[in-house]
Amino acid sequence: GDSVTQMEGPVTLSEEAFLTINCTYTATGYPSLFWYVQYPGEGLQLLLKATKADDKGSNKGFEATYRKETTSFHLEKGSVQVSDSAVYFCALTLLQGGSEKLVFGKGTKLTVNP
Amino acid sequence: GAVVSQHPSWVICKSGTSVKIECRSLDFQATTMFWYRQFPKQSLMLMATSNEGSKATYEQGVEKDKFLINHASLTLSTLTVTSAHPEDSSFYICSASGSGYEQYFGPGTRLTVT
Numbered sequence: 001g002d003s004v005t006q007m008e009g010p011v012t013l014s015e016e017a018f019l020t021i022n023c024t025y026t027a028t029g030y031p032s033l034f035w036y037v038q039y040p041g042e043g044l045q046l047l048l049k050a051t052k053a054d055d056k057g058s059n060k061g062f063e064a065t066y067r068k069e070t071t072s073f074h075l076e077k078g079s080v081q082v083s084d085s086a087v088y089f090c091a092l093t094l095l096q097g098g099s100e101k102l103v104f105g106k107g108t109k110l111t112v113n114p
Numbered sequence: 115g116a117v118v119s120q121h122p123s124w125v126i127c128k129s130g131t132s133v134k135i136e137c138r139s140l141d142f143q144a145t146t147m148f149w150y151r152q153f154p155k156q157s158l159m160l161m162a163t164s165n166e167g168s169k170a171t172y173e174q175g176v177e178k179d180k181f182l183i184n185h186a187s188l189t190l191s192t193l194t195v196t197s198a199h200p201e202d203s204s205f206y207i208c209s210a211s212g213s214g215y216e217q218y219f220g221p222g223t224r225l226t227v228t
Binding site: 004089 | 118148157158160163211215219220221
């Protein structure tokens with residue numbers, strides 16, 4: 001079935017370091033791909049998305065490119081901040097029963113130290 | 115915009131009792147609401163999808179008689195955990211979508227069954 005695999009955490013970085021969180025997927029058809037972020041004590045928020053191959057999603061300095069050939073959607077940021085500390089979830093959507101169903105990876109906890 | 119709230123944020127109940135969790139879309143009409151369960155260090159797992167005014171569609175393995183979902187209005191869905199047991203202790207998250215497919219997530223409800 002359709003699934004998402006993302007790198008296991010936790011990931012600990014110093015401020016201004018480069019971040020990569022790997023995400024690969026298995027899907028029939030052509031899913032849309034997402035990164036969600038969950039800050040401590042808050043609900044999931046959509047960080048960025050890409051709906052077709054070679055699309056690049058970007059937001060708040062984060063980027064991810066939809067790579068169909070490698071079935072990947074790796075999240076990157078050139079210089080992380082303490083405020084980026086959160087749990088990051090990679091996800092894809094399936095159209096099922098007239099609504100889009102999200103399939104999530106297990107999440108990667110990021111801690112950024114000053 | 116697109117704010118989803120959940121109430122309560124945390125609840126403790128005794129084994130054998132029932133507990134109700136509310137999910138509200140505060141500034142949009144939610145034609146579809148989703149209920150997820152999140153275990154520690156695990157992904158979000160979709161429990162059920164509900165459309166306003168119709169019965170919820172449960173995912174495989176989710177007991178519909180144990181997890182009662184009601185979506186009586188375009189701004190409110192409720193999840194009732196009936197005859198709760200310690201193994202039902204978890205973090206329950208709802209999301210809502212309106213005219214588009216994007217899901218907006220609530221902050222979650224921590225349920226502890228003693």
